[in-house]
Amino acid sequence: MRMRWVIFLVVAVVVVTALPAAAIPSLDGEFTVDGEWPLPGRIEPGANGPWVSELQAALNQAGFRAGDPDGRFGRATLAAVYAFQKVHDLNRDGVFRREDWQRLTQPLSVPGDAPEDTRVEVDLGRQVLYLIEEGDVSLVLPVSSANGDTYTHSSGSTVRAVTPEGSYSFYKNVDGWRISYLGGLYRPFYFSGGYAIHGSGSVPPYPASHGCIRVEMWDMDYLAEELELGMPVYVYGARNDRSAIVPTPPSTPAQVAASRQASALPPN
Numbered sequence: 001m002r003m004r005w006v007i008f009l010v011v012a013v014v015v016v017t018a019l020p021a022a023a024i025p026s027l028d029g030e031f032t033v034d035g036e037w038p039l040p041g042r043i044e045p046g047a048n049g050p051w052v053s054e055l056q057a058a059l060n061q062a063g064f065r066a067g068d069p070d071g072r073f074g075r076a077t078l079a080a081v082y083a084f085q086k087v088h089d090l091n092r093d094g095v096f097r098r099e100d101w102q103r104l105t106q107p108l109s110v111p112g113d114a115p116e117d118t119r120v121e122v123d124l125g126r127q128v129l130y131l132i133e134e135g136d137v138s139l140v141l142p143v144s145s146a147n148g149d150t151y152t153h154s155s156g157s158t159v160r161a162v163t164p165e166g167s168y169s170f171y172k173n174v175d176g177w178r179i180s181y182l183g184g185l186y187r188p189f190y191f192s193g194g195y196a197i198h199g200s201g202s203v204p205p206y207p208a209s210h211g212c213i214r215v216e217m218w219d220m221d222y223l224a225e226e227l228e229l230g231m232p233v234y235v236y237g238a239r240n241d242r243s244a245i246v247p248t249p250p251s252t253p254a255q256v257a258a259s260r261q262a263s264a265l266p267p268n
Contacts, residue, residue, distance in 0.1 A: 039051075039098050039101060040098065041097065041098050042097050042098070043055055043095070043096045044073065044094070044095050044096075045073050045074075045077075045094050045095075046073055047073040048071055048072050048073070049071055050071060052071045052072060052073050052077070053069040053070065053071040054069075055073075055077070055096055056068070056069035056070070056071075056077055056080075057069040058101075058104050059077070059081070059084065059104070060080075062084075062104050062105075062108065063108045063137055063138065063139045063140055064080035064081075064083045064084050064139070064140055065079070065080055065083075065139060065141065065218075065219055066079075066080035066081075067080075067218070075216070076216070076218060078094050079142050079203065079216050079219070080142075081094050081095075081096050082094060082142040082205045083128055083140050083141055083142040084096075084100070084103075084104065084140075085205075086126045086127055086142060087108070087128060087140055088103050089126075092205040092206070094205075108137040108140060109137070110132060110135065110136065110137055111123065111130060111242060112242055112243075112246060113246075113248070113249050114132075114232070114234065114246050114247070114249060115232075115247055115249045115250065116232045117132070117133075117134050117135040118132065118134060118231065118232075119132050119231065119232040119233070119234065120132070120197070120227070120231060120232070120233045120234070121233075121235075121236075121246075122143060122145075122197075122213055122233070122234070122235045122236075123236065123237040123242070124145050124163060124165070124207075124235065124236065124237040124238035125237035125238060126237065127142060127143050127144065127145065127205065127206065127207065128140050128141065128142060128143060129141045129142075129143050129197070129215065131223070131226060133226075139222075141215050141216070141219045141223075142203060142205060142215070142216070143197075143203070143213050143214060143215055144200070144202070144203045144204055144205075144206065144207060144208045144209055144213075144214040145163040145207050145209055145211075145212075145213050145214070145238070146161040146162050146163040146207055146209055146210065146211045146212075147161050147206075147207045147208050147209065147210075148160060148161055148162070148207065149161050151182075151210055161209065161211050163195065163207075163209070163211050163212070163235065163238065164192045164193075164195055164211075165236050165237075165238060165239060165240045165245060166234075166245060167232070167234055167246070167247065168191040168192050168232070168233045168235065169191065169229075169230050169231060169232050169233060170189045170190065170191055170227060170228065170229050170231050170233060171190055171191070171229060171230075172189075172190040172229070173187070173188060173189045173224070173229065174187065174188050175187060175224065178198075180194075182210050185198040185200075185212065186198055186199030186200065186217055186220055187199055187220050187221070187223075187224045188212070189223070189224070189227050191233045191235070195211055195212055195213075196212050196213070197212070197213045197215060197220075197223070197227075197233075198212055198214065198220060199214075199215055199217040199218075199219070199220030199221070200214035200215070200216075200217070201217065202214070203215060203216050213235075234246050
C-alpha cells in the first residue's frame with residue numbers, strides 16, 4: 001500500500017509539472033484543472049515554468065520587453081520587471097507579486113502632451129525611456145543615467161557625471177560599437193554633444209553612468225531600428241519637471257475656435 005502511495009505522488013507531480021502553458025489563465029486570478037489554482041504569491045529571478053511564460057507574455061503585451069516567453073526568468077525578464085516597477089513607483093527589487101497582475105492590465109499612459117506624436121521621452125527620476133509612436137506609448141525600457149559622481153575627463157580635469165536635461169533631437173548614430181575613453185557605447189544615438197542613448201552590458205535599476213543613458217543591449221538592437229535622426233528627444237526628471245522641458249503643443253483650429261466662442265459668451 002505504501003509503495004502505491006509513493007507511485008501515485010510521483011505521477012501527480014509529473015502531471016502537474018507537465019501542464020502546458022496554455023493551461024495558464026488570462027489575468028483573472030485563477031484557473032481550473034481539477035480544482036482552482038491561485039496565482040503564485042511571487043515570481044522571482046531564476047524561476048522557471050509556465051507561470052513565468054505567462055508573465056513574459058503579459059509583460060510583452062503591456063509594452064515591457066521581456067523577450068520570448070520561454071518560461072525562464074532571466075535578464076530580459078528582469079529588465080522588463082524593473083521597467084514595470086519604475087513606471088508604477090514600486091520597489092525595484094525585480095520580484096513580481098500577486099497584486100502586480102492587476103497593475104499589468106492597466107494601459108500605459110503617455111507622460112503628457114507634446115508637439116510631436118512620435119518621440120522619445122526619458123524620465124530620469126523614474127529611470128525609464130518611453131518610445132511614443134503616433135501618440136501612444138509603444139514600449140517602456142529601463143535605463144541607467146548619470147550617477148552624480150566625479151570622474152577624470154579626457155582633458156585631465158575632474159568633472160561630475162550629469163545627464164543633460166532638455167529638448168533635443170538625434171543628430172548622429174553609430175551602427176556598431178564606439179569605444180571612448182570611458183568605455184564602449186553600443187549602437188549609440190547622440191542627442192546632445194557626446195551624450196547618447198546606447199546599449200550597455202551594465203544597466204542596474206539605478207543611476208550608474210558617466211552621463212549617457214544606458215539601455216540593455218537587446219533593447220538597443222530594437223531601438224536602433226525604430227529611432228531616426230531628427231526624432232525629438234525630451235530628457236527630464238532629475239533637476240527639471242517635465243513641464244519645464246516639454247513645450248505645450250499648439251492649439252488645433254477647433255480648440256482655438258472653441259476658446260474664442262467661450263470668451264465671447266456673456267458672464268452669468
